[in-house]
Amino acid sequence: MARIFCKYHPTVPARWTCRACGIDFCHRCMQAEGSDTPHCPVCHQAAESLGSGNVIEPFWQRLQAIFAYPLQLHPLLFMLGLTVLGVLIESVAGRTLVGWLVGEIVLYVVFLKYAYVVLERTAAGHLEAVPVTWEAIATELELPFKQFFILFLIYAINASLANSGHTGLLFLSMFLSALLLPASIMVLAIEHSLLSAINPVIL
Ligand SMILES: [Zn+2]
Ligand SMILES: [Zn+2]
Known part of the structure; x- marks a missing residue:
């Protein structure tokens, strides 16, 4: 899949898009806006996530x-x-x-x-x-601790499902954990936000 790039930083992959304006924005553009919930810097409507997959170059490349x-x-x-x-x-x-x-x-x-x-x-x-x-x-030495917290959260969810005996749910949860963890780590690394890194909708 071709990657989408920021309209204002043509070398930086886009992270968000505004449907109303049809403009793609990188993370830096959203930071400049100074808000935690991403809004289009042009029309100020809520922006949509393009998924962290657009930001990360496939590792085999x-x-x-x-x-x-x-x-x-x-x-x-x-x-x-x-x-x-x-x-x-x-x-x-x-x-x-x-x-x-x-x-x-x-x-x-x-x-x-x-x-x-x-x-x-x-x-x-x-x-x-x-x-x-x-x-x-x-600077921002709390990042590793946010990572510890996320790992602990994943462990806690899976452990409680294991204890509850819901095998189907446990497998689903373990599958999702393995699937979302790399994206979560990238979001944490780029955006430094714990809330973004544990929000499956943004990942
Ligand atoms: Zn940009
Ligand atoms: Zn807009």
């Missing part, structure tokens, strides 16, 4: 870039650094609470946060590596 990406200097050093730190903490303080907190939680959150910056940048078409900066890691 950029397989080469996917494997080349982590071999660039910044991501490579970042992952090496995290690995070395993880091993060090494990050997020095692996059995203490502080060691567990730093080794398991902090490193994971830092890694996820960087992964989100990378996702957001690559989704916008930038394939050169993101420099690992304090700013990239520290």
Whole structure:
């Protein structure tokens, strides 16, 4: 399926469309509008989602870039650094609470946060590596926690269905979870909104 691009940012894939105006908008255009519920910046009517599928280039079209990406200097050093730190903490303080907190939680959150910056940048078409900066890691550090929350929510829904014994519903729910999770992660990475990332209508 051909991708639809933003009328005002011709290189950026469109995320929303206005039926009334017949105009497609990218996420940036909607941000400029300064509202959480997307409205057409031209006529101010409610805009319709084009689906996150339009924003994401199919992965098989950029397989080469996917494997080349982590071999660039910044991501490579970042992952090496995290690995070395993880091993060090494990050997020095692996059995203490502080060691567990730093080794398991902090490193994971830092890694996820960087992964989100990378996702957001690559989704916008930038394939050169993101420099690992304090700013990239520290701003909007709540993103990984939103991700934890979404995973927990999915787990909780499936677990309660499993406990209730509704096998049919459980399979349906597990199927939907697997289907929607990648889209949910992309929406979270691009829009940073927990509500959008758990709203099946927007995905
Ligand atoms: Zn735009
Ligand atoms: Zn409009």
